[in-house]
Amino acid sequence: MISFLARRAILALLVLITVLTISFALTRLSGDVAVSMAGPAASQEDVETIRKAYGLDRPLPIQFANWVIGAASGDLGRSYLYHAPVAELIKARLPITLTLGLTGLCIALLTAIPLGILAAMNEGSVLDRAIMMIAVIGQAMPSFWLGLTLIIVLGLRLQWLPISGVDTWDGYILPGIVLAFSAIPALMRLTRSGMVDALASDYIRTARAKGLSRASIVLRHALRNAAMPVVAVAAVQLGFMLGGSIVIEAVFSLNGVGYLAWESIAKNDFPVVQSVVLFLSTIYIVLTLLADLLNAVLDPRLRTA
Amino acid sequence: MTLRRFFALFGLLIVGTVLIVAVLAPWITPHDPFAQNLDGRMAVPFWMDGSVVGHPLGTDQLGRDYLSRLIYGARISMIIGVSVVICSGLIGTTLGVIGGFFGGRVDAVVMFIITCRLAIPLILIALTVVSFVGSSFTVVILTLGLLLWERFAVVARTTTMQVRTLDYVAAAQAAGCSKFHILLREVLPNIAHHLVVVATLEMALAILLEAALSFLGLGVPSPLPSWGLMISEAKDFMYFSPWVIMIPGVALFVLILGINLLGDGLRDWLGATRDA
Amino acid sequence: MPEPLLEVSGLRVRFGKNVDAVRGINISVQKGETHCLVGESGCGKSVSALAVMGLLAKGATRSADRLSFGGQDLLALSERQFSKLRGDRMAMIFQEPMTSLNPAFTVGSQMAEVLQRHRGVSRGEGLERAAALLAKVGITNPGLRLGQFPHQLSGGLRQRVMIAMALMCDPELLIADEPTTALDVTVQAQILRLLMGLQAELGLAILLITHDLGVVARMAHRVSVMYAGEVVESATAEALFAAPTHPYTNGLLRCVPVPGVIKRGDPLGSIPGTVPRIAPGYAGCAFRDRCDHADASCNAHVATQQIGTDHAYRCRLSADWVQAA
Numbered sequence: 001m002i003s004f005l006a007r008r009a010i011l012a013l014l015v016l017i018t019v020l021t022i023s024f025a026l027t028r029l030s031g032d033v034a035v036s037m038a039g040p041a042a043s044q045e046d047v048e049t050i051r052k053a054y055g056l057d058r059p060l061p062i063q064f065a066n067w068v069i070g071a072a073s074g075d076l077g078r079s080y081l082y083h084a085p086v087a088e089l090i091k092a093r094l095p096i097t098l099t100l101g102l103t104g105l106c107i108a109l110l111t112a113i114p115l116g117i118l119a120a121m122n123e124g125s126v127l128d129r130a131i132m133m134i135a136v137i138g139q140a141m142p143s144f145w146l147g148l149t150l151i152i153v154l155g156l157r158l159q160w161l162p163i164s165g166v167d168t169w170d171g172y173i174l175p176g177i178v179l180a181f182s183a184i185p186a187l188m189r190l191t192r193s194g195m196v197d198a199l200a201s202d203y204i205r206t207a208r209a210k211g212l213s214r215a216s217i218v219l220r221h222a223l224r225n226a227a228m229p230v231v232a233v234a235a236v237q238l239g240f241m242l243g244g245s246i247v248i249e250a251v252f253s254l255n256g257v258g259y260l261a262w263e264s265i266a267k268n269d270f271p272v273v274q275s276v277v278l279f280l281s282t283i284y285i286v287l288t289l290l291a292d293l294l295n296a297v298l299d300p301r302l303r304t305a
Numbered sequence: 306m307t308l309r310r311f312f313a314l315f316g317l318l319i320v321g322t323v324l325i326v327a328v329l330a331p332w333i334t335p336h337d338p339f340a341q342n343l344d345g346r347m348a349v350p351f352w353m354d355g356s357v358v359g360h361p362l363g364t365d366q367l368g369r370d371y372l373s374r375l376i377y378g379a380r381i382s383m384i385i386g387v388s389v390v391i392c393s394g395l396i397g398t399t400l401g402v403i404g405g406f407f408g409g410r411v412d413a414v415v416m417f418i419i420t421c422r423l424a425i426p427l428i429l430i431a432l433t434v435v436s437f438v439g440s441s442f443t444v445v446i447l448t449l450g451l452l453l454w455e456r457f458a459v460v461a462r463t464t465t466m467q468v469r470t471l472d473y474v475a476a477a478q479a480a481g482c483s484k485f486h487i488l489l490r491e492v493l494p495n496i497a498h499h500l501v502v503v504a505t506l507e508m509a510l511a512i513l514l515e516a517a518l519s520f521l522g523l524g525v526p527s528p529l530p531s532w533g534l535m536i537s538e539a540k541d542f543m544y545f546s547p548w549v550i551m552i553p554g555v556a557l558f559v560l561i562l563g564i565n566l567l568g569d570g571l572r573d574w575l576g577a578t579r580d581a
Numbered sequence: 582m583p584e585p586l587l588e589v590s591g592l593r594v595r596f597g598k599n600v601d602a603v604r605g606i607n608i609s610v611q612k613g614e615t616h617c618l619v620g621e622s623g624c625g626k627s628v629s630a631l632a633v634m635g636l637l638a639k640g641a642t643r644s645a646d647r648l649s650f651g652g653q654d655l656l657a658l659s660e661r662q663f664s665k666l667r668g669d670r671m672a673m674i675f676q677e678p679m680t681s682l683n684p685a686f687t688v689g690s691q692m693a694e695v696l697q698r699h700r701g702v703s704r705g706e707g708l709e710r711a712a713a714l715l716a717k718v719g720i721t722n723p724g725l726r727l728g729q730f731p732h733q734l735s736g737g738l739r740q741r742v743m744i745a746m747a748l749m750c751d752p753e754l755l756i757a758d759e760p761t762t763a764l765d766v767t768v769q770a771q772i773l774r775l776l777m778g779l780q781a782e783l784g785l786a787i788l789l790i791t792h793d794l795g796v797v798a799r800m801a802h803r804v805s806v807m808y809a810g811e812v813v814e815s816a817t818a819e820a821l822f823a824a825p826t827h828p829y830t831n832g833l834l835r836c837v838p839v840p841g842v843i844k845r846g847d848p849l850g851s852i853p854g855t856v857p858r859i860a861p862g863y864a865g866c867a868f869r870d871r872c873d874h875a876d877a878s879c880n881a882h883v884a885t886q887q888i889g890t891d892h893a894y895r896c897r898l899s900a901d902w903v904q905a906a
Contacts (some may be wrong), residue, residue, distance in 0.1 A: 018421045026434055129308065140561035142513055144520045145536055145554035152547050202680040208636050210695045211668035224685045243426035247517050261429055262521060265436045273433055280426040300730040301684060
């Protein structure tokens with residue numbers, strides 16, 4: 001068990017280093033960063049000044065090493081646009097993105113799990129088909145368009161919810177719903193197939209033979225086993241959701257990490273872009289590690305093996 | 306006819322229609338999709354009062370005919386979808402088949418590459434690359450093609466592992482066929498049906514991502530009528546004229562729905578798995 | 582004869598629309614006796630047991646003329662009322678000890694919840710009773726086992742746990758569906774001895790489903806032989822082994838070395854062919870294709886014949902003729 005986790009951790013570290021190298025290479029090899037930072041109106045001198053100021057005149061491997069060493073000690077460099085440490089910029093905006101991601105995940109789980117259970121309990125029925133149709137429709141909905149549509153319908157026509165910003169808690173509801181939509185189909189399918197397998201298993205027959213109540217059979221005995229893969233995928237989905245929040249934040253004008261990234265990309269603020277990539281990859285990798293860990297906790301066969 | 310068959314045929318109908326419209330775009334559009342007419346801006350579509358004859362879906366903020374732009378948008382979506390799938394399919398299948406066939410260390414390396422790809426924040430990297438290289442149609446296709454291969458790789462890898470142990474592959478190996486020959490002639494044809502299903506899913510994803518990139522201003526460059534870009538350009542007007550985002554949005558939704566329904570139908574028909 | 586504890590008459594189970602798995606069987610189990618339901622796999626014996634317990638899977642439909650347990654009409658019970666009976670007054674153990682316990686919960690919690698459900702006791706009391714029963718079924722160190730998960734136990738131990746779990750509420754009837762089939766031979770013997778001991782001690786009625794005539798010979802007071810969804814012969818164990826009358830029973834007995842019944846040196850026989858799949862509307866004897874004595878009259882409906890009061894068989898042949906043959 002411990003050695004399994006240690007191996008997973010080493011693998012995660014390797015993945016992180018690779019991703020960092022790739023993202024670093026992409027930002028450097030796809031053009032002269034100093035030129036694009038300086039803008040079209042800049043003189044050759046300005047470009048050289050920027051090159052010096054950001055250490056872009058040094059060889060690439062050294063730039064990379066410096067950046068990685070800095071990042072490991074919490075120094076992500078300075079934003080060219082905001083003239084502030086990148087770490088602080090991200091830290092200031094992190095609460096919004098995290099709240100959004102967790103709101104989305106909660107909405108997704110609270111929708112997908114009950115619907116998946118309901119579909120599995122009525123496998124093959126009209127209800128099952130109708131619920132799975134929701135998954136197909138949800139998958140086909142472009143999130144930015146869904147966001148704009150909800151803004152028009154719920155925010156403007158019905159005026160139920162605020163349409164942009166998160167000055168109050170209910171500002172998170174609309175973007176949360178839109179973000180949840182991206183995760184609901186996968187989670188729902190997984191819950192359904194897990195529950196279908198569990199409900200057809202021998203131990204559920206035993207539970208019925210013991211005369212347990214329907215609620216206990218479905219929600220305790222079957223769900224507990226079906227939930228293991230769902231938990232793992234939910235953690236991974238949260239990673240995808242944080243990465244995808246860039247679109248949602250743009251639609252709802254939320255000043256989170258995604259918005260920061262979008263802005264920085266558009267303005268060639270490469271220290272910020274690199275750091276956000278690093279940040280999102282790290283979160284994703286940590287979440288997958290966490291999913292493995294959670295699985296081990298939930299599945300006694302893994303825990304005590 | 307079962308409900309599943311009906312949905313699959315419905316999907317085929319949608320995809321077929323969009324494909325025909327996309328191919329025939331230059332001949333069936335009523336207007337030049339790029340021709341601006343600043344006097345005739347924001348004309349309403351036919352189902353609303355005050356619509357203009359000749360512009361059944363109205364005009365946009367620059368007076369361009371919305372139907373013509375929508376039809377050319379179908380062209381962009383289909384080209385993006387097909388080219389990205391070809392590109393990512395080649396990468397993913399090659400990686401997956403190699404990993405699944407050779408196993409051992411080779412497979413470990415392939416798995417590592419897949420894991421790394423999954424850890425890269427997709428939209429962020431795509432935006433970054435497009436932004437640095439400069440937005441163009443080709444750049445969007447290549448960027449997405451280089452990023453969206455992981456499901457091909459995963460499915461190709463697992464199905465190759467299953468096929469590898471089958472008799473005819475073993476027989477070909479025993480007969481001394483070259484590895485390349487076995488992969489191309491014995492393995493690939495027997496996992497192709499799984500890959501076709503993945504291709505539909507990836508095509509839908511590629512079209513959605515292109516729309517999202519264009520919506521964020523870092524996809525297909527203006528004035529090309531990408532559906533995502535149309536929504537982006539129209540969103541300042543959506544409060545008073547919601548149809549400007551509804552029309553391209555519904556088009557996008559219907560196309561993706563059609564591709565997914567077709568994919569589900571193909572999966573049932575070919576007996577393939579959705580996820581490996 | 583006193584009122585039987587379990588009385589089943591005219592029980593039918595149909596899968597979907599095209600397969601008749603059980604075709605109007607009658608079984609009765611007296612208090613404290615072991616009734617063995619014996620037959621090849623696919624003959625409908627497990628399905629019959631599941632039907633009696635109300636545990637049929639989706640897609641299977643049950644009907645019966647009479648289904649009574651301890652004087653209570655089971656057919657009249659709602660699913661909710663029936664579930665109050667299961668695990669309490671009637672319990673069941675299964676063939677697959679490896680998969681019949683929930684992998685996600687400890688042995689103790691799975692056992693305790695039976696008592697919690699039916700007696701409304703606390704978890705602590707449930708665990709106490711569970712520990713006592715684990716000891717009774719011959720498990721050493723019950724305290725340790727209570728906290729363990731099923732995957733940490735061997736097959737034999739798991740079946741003991743299943744038996745102990747079935748006994749949590751002191752049931753009157755235990756239905757055991759091939760309880761020893763998946764186990765090693767030595768463990769099989771231990772489990773059978775355990776069941777016999779428990780029956781003597783607790784006065785348990787057991788409906789034992791098995792394909793193993795050796796098990797029948799050791800355990801049964803009464804035997805019903807099933808073939809293709811029908812009971813083809815039913816008698817006390819003594820009478821059945823002494824004078825098997827249905828050709829199928831005869832064939833079965835020739836296949837297995839039953840101690841004391843088949844003498845050393847007798848050649849072992851076999852019945853060629855397999856159990857046919859029976860669709861609705863099937864007429865005549867289902868065994869006729871495999872029977873040495875079949876003729877055209879076997880295509881028509883076959884009535885049940887009685888030998889004395891307690892031995893019945895379903896064949897056109899007379900008992901004297903078969904036993905002489």
